Amino acid sequence: MEEKLTQRSVWEKISAKLTKRSLWMLHYCTGCGAVELPPTMTARFDMERFGINPMVTPRQADILLITGYLSIKTLKRVVLTYEQMQGPKYVVGFGSCTINGGMYWNSYATMKSLDRYIPVETYIAGCMPRPEAIIASFNDLIAKIDRGEANSWKEYYNNYDFYKENQNKVFEGPIETYNDIKADAALFKI
Amino acid sequence: MNTVLWIIFLPIILFVIGTFMLGYSRKFIARIERRYGPPIQQVFYDVFKLMSKKTNISHGWMHDIAMLVLLGGTLATLYFVPVPGFSYFAQYGDMLVIMYILLVPALGMALGVGETANPNGSIGISRALMMLAGYDIPFVLTFIGFGMLNHTTSMYDLMMIQQAGGFTSWGLISNPLLGIAALIALQGMIGEKPFEVMVAPHEIATGPMTEMGGKFLGIMMIQHAISLVVELTLYINLFLGGAMNWFEYIIKLFVLFTVLISVNAVFGRFRTDDAVRFMWKIPLPMAVIGILFIIF
Numbered sequence: 001m002e003e004k005l006t007q008r009s010v011w012e013k014i015s016a017k018l019t020k021r022s023l024w025m026l027h028y029c030t031g032c033g034a035v036e037l038p039p040t041m042t043a044r045f046d047m048e049r050f051g052i053n054p055m056v057t058p059r060q061a062d063i064l065l066i067t068g069y070l071s072i073k074t075l076k077r078v079v080l081t082y083e084q085m086q087g088p089k090y091v092v093g094f095g096s097c098t099i100n101g102g103m104y105w106n107s108y109a110t111m112k113s114l115d116r117y118i119p120v121e122t123y124i125a126g127c128m129p130r131p132e133a134i135i136a137s138f139n140d141l142i143a144k145i146d147r148g149e150a151n152s153w154k155e156y157y158n159n160y161d162f163y164k165e166n167q168n169k170v171f172e173g174p175i176e177t178y179n180d181i182k183a184d185a186a187l188f189k190i
Numbered sequence: 191m192n193t194v195l196w197i198i199f200l201p202i203i204l205f206v207i208g209t210f211m212l213g214y215s216r217k218f219i220a221r222i223e224r225r226y227g228p229p230i231q232q233v234f235y236d237v238f239k240l241m242s243k244k245t246n247i248s249h250g251w252m253h254d255i256a257m258l259v260l261l262g263g264t265l266a267t268l269y270f271v272p273v274p275g276f277s278y279f280a281q282y283g284d285m286l287v288i289m290y291i292l293l294v295p296a297l298g299m300a301l302g303v304g305e306t307a308n309p310n311g312s313i314g315i316s317r318a319l320m321m322l323a324g325y326d327i328p329f330v331l332t333f334i335g336f337g338m339l340n341h342t343t344s345m346y347d348l349m350m351i352q353q354a355g356g357f358t359s360w361g362l363i364s365n366p367l368l369g370i371a372a373l374i375a376l377q378g379m380i381g382e383k384p385f386e387v388m389v390a391p392h393e394i395a396t397g398p399m400t401e402m403g404g405k406f407l408g409i410m411m412i413q414h415a416i417s418l419v420v421e422l423t424l425y426i427n428l429f430l431g432g433a434m435n436w437f438e439y440i441i442k443l444f445v446l447f448t449v450l451i452s453v454n455a456v457f458g459r460f461r462t463d464d465a466v467r468f469m470w471k472i473p474l475p476m477a478v479i480g481i482l483f484i485i486f
Contacts, residue, residue, distance in 0.1 A: 015242055022235035046225040048216075051235055056395040059247070059403030062239070086403040087245040179247075188245045 008148050019088075020145040021051040023138070026061035026085070028078060031068015033094050033128055040131040052138055058084040063141070069097035069110045072170055075117060079167060082118050082156075083179040087190070089153045090121040090141060094134070099123050116166045119152040157185035196276040201265055201416060204273075207440065208415030209233040214444070215451045222455045233415065240408030247403065249306045256302025257409045263294030264417045271423050272346050272432065274439050280346045285333055288345065288424070289326075295417065296322060299398050299410075306401035314397020317462050318388040324469035325378030325385070331477035332372040336361055336428060339484045345424075349432035361429030367480035369429045371473040373449075376425050378469060380418055382454040385469075387462045422446055 008016075027037055040047050041054060055061045058081045070078060082091065093114045096102035101112035114120055121144070124137045144150040156163060160181045168174050184190075213230040220227025248254055270288050272280035296318060303311040337343045340351050352359050362369035378385040388397050402410060426432060426442050433439035460468060 015238075018235055019239045019242060021229075022232070022239040043224045046220075046227075048220060048228050049226045051228055051232055056391045057400050059401055060396070060399065060407055086243050086247065088243070184245060184247075190244065 012148065016146050016148055020142045023050075023052045023062045023090075023142070024055040024060055025052055025063040025065055026055055026058055026081070027065045027067065028074075028081065029067045030074045031066075031070065031095065031097060033067030036128055036131055036134065037065075037067075040134050045131045045135055047135060047138065050135075050138060050142065058082075059086060061085055062089055063138075064089065064091045065094055066091065066098055066114065067094040069095075069102065069104045069107075070114065071109045072111060075111050075167075076171060076175055079118065079175070080177060083177050083181065087153045087157075087188075088145075088150070090145075090150055091118055091152070092137060092141065093120045093123045095129060096125055096127045099125060102127055111170055117163060117170075119155040119163075121150055121152045154190050157181060157190045160185075193276075193278050196278070197269065200273070200276060201268060204268060204416050204419045205412060207443065208419045209237065211418060211443065211447055212415055215447065215454075218448070218451055219455045233411070237408055237411050240411065241405055243404035243408075246405045248406075249401065252305040253302050253406070256298050256305065257406055259298030259301065260295050261409055261413050263291060263298055264413050264420065266294065267291045268416060268420045270345075271420055272349055272427060273423060274433050274436050277346050281344075283345075285337065285343045285345045285348075289330060289333070293322070295413065302406075303398045303401070308401045310394045310396075310400040311398050313394050314388055314390075314400070317390075317394075317397065320462055320466055321378055321381075321385060321387055324466035325375040325473075328371050328469060328473035328477045329375040329379065331474065331481065332368040332375070333428060335368050335477060335481040335484050336365065338481070339365065345427055349427045352431040353434065357431070360431040365480055365484070367476050367483065371476040371480065372425060372429055374473040375469070376421065377450055377453060378465070379421050380450065382450055384453075384457040384460045385465050386454075386459050387465050390459060419443065 027034070029037070037054075039045055047053075052063070058064075062085075064078075064082055064085060066078060082089070091114070093099060097104055097110070098114040098120075101107070101110065104110045105112065111117065122137050122141050124133050126133055129137075141150065164174075210230060210233075212233045213228070216232060217227040217230055267288060269279045270283035270291065300315045300319070303315050336348065340348055342348060342351075352361065358364065362373075381388055389399070390397060394400075399407060399410060422443055423439075426439070426446060430442055430446065433442055
């Protein structure tokens with residue numbers, strides 16, 4: 001019975017096969033990793049052959065790539081950006097700072113673990129991860145989408161209170177966002 | 191019956207051709223940049239991905255309706271453009287009609303983007319309409335000159351005259367000034383560099399598409415693919431002698447498109463005022479001189 005519930009229909013399998021070939025990436029590079037992205041996009045590693053393109057606005061993007069540490073101020077902007085993205089959306093944490101704070105562990109101004117504030121699909125460990133690691137993690141993400149396991153974006157709709165509580169703790173009070181997440185979840189039946 | 195089938199399937203055929211051409215242009219530019227590039231069917235994946243997005247934020251009913259105006263305007267245009275095997279409306283519709291309906295998608299986009307209230311979108315729309323003033327005047331003048339020469343304003347008749355006259359009666363060969371002026375105007379019309387001022391991802395975050403996500407952007411991509419083919423077909427029918435069969439038509443489309451994206455690949459982007467100034471400085475006088483040649 002348990003297995004039957006998680007089985008995907010044929011249409012969902014075909015859909016996953018096609019959608020995994022087109023992922024548009026919004027890169028949020030206020031940390032230090034941005035220098036690894038140009039070689040990933042251009043002739044040396046060329047991520048466009050996997051259908052991954054850099055995009056400029058959150059509305060169009062599928063991947064939110066967050067490089068390096070986030071200070072409390074920039075985390076606020078990340079949350080606003082993340083909420084504007086259209087699901088399915090995948091957050092990729094880049095560098096050890098997003099995993100456990102990295103070398104900024106003792107800092108009062110940066111947050112430590114990204115997945116307490118927004119759901120993260122994959123992490124890239126390292127300081128800094130090389131372009132090969134970025135390509136490898138994107139391939140992991142593509143494989144995950146193909147298997148139908150990349151559903152972390154639904155967590156944000158279903159466990160909104162948990163994420164909101166953690167956000168409010170670091171922001172010292174609720175912030176004004178443009179999206180009503182719970183109403184969206186009801187509207188789109190997530 | 192045949193006509194009904196054409197009406198149903200023509201948009202789909204042109205969409206397929208248009209997406210392959212867009213994929214081809216991405217591959218072409220990637221090869222120039224010494225990259226491997228995406229597969230040629232990449233644009234299909236993109237459109238499918240956008241149409242299968244789970245959440246689609248609408249900014250109001252005008253935002254929704256404007257998308258239909260956008261797509262509908264493009265579909266209305268394509269029926270008036272003769273393609274091989276189907277020229278039912280084109281025989282009755284005039285070139286002047288086409289010039290009018292071509293403006294409808296731009297207006298539809300302006301309505302929809304106005305509703306989203308994004309400043310980048312508004313800048314993009316103002317740039318698009320500015321660019322329209324830039325390229326439309328030379329393009330209309332070249333068409334008027336060519337019509338004066340052949341004493342007709344029907345695109346179907348112009349195409350037939352060129353078909354009857356053979357290779358030397360093609361607009362581009364018999365009136366090179368008009369042909370080249372229209373080619374430059376066409377570069378602005380399909381919005382490739384150096385006239386890419388409307389989209390300009392690095393300046394104004396893709397302009398009109400800033401607030402469009404999911405299905406909205408999917409419809410815009412479908413519209414872009416169809417309107418690309420329609421605009422290139424306009425040029426082929428006016429200046430490259432039209433086409434009598436689909437093989438010839440597709441060859442001409444891809445050759446013309448390759449010329450345009452080769453320019454696109456090596457140029458940067460003009461500023462908006464520079465782009466309009468260029469359009470009024472080079473193609474416009476060329477078109478006027480071409481018309482003077484025809485009159486005297």
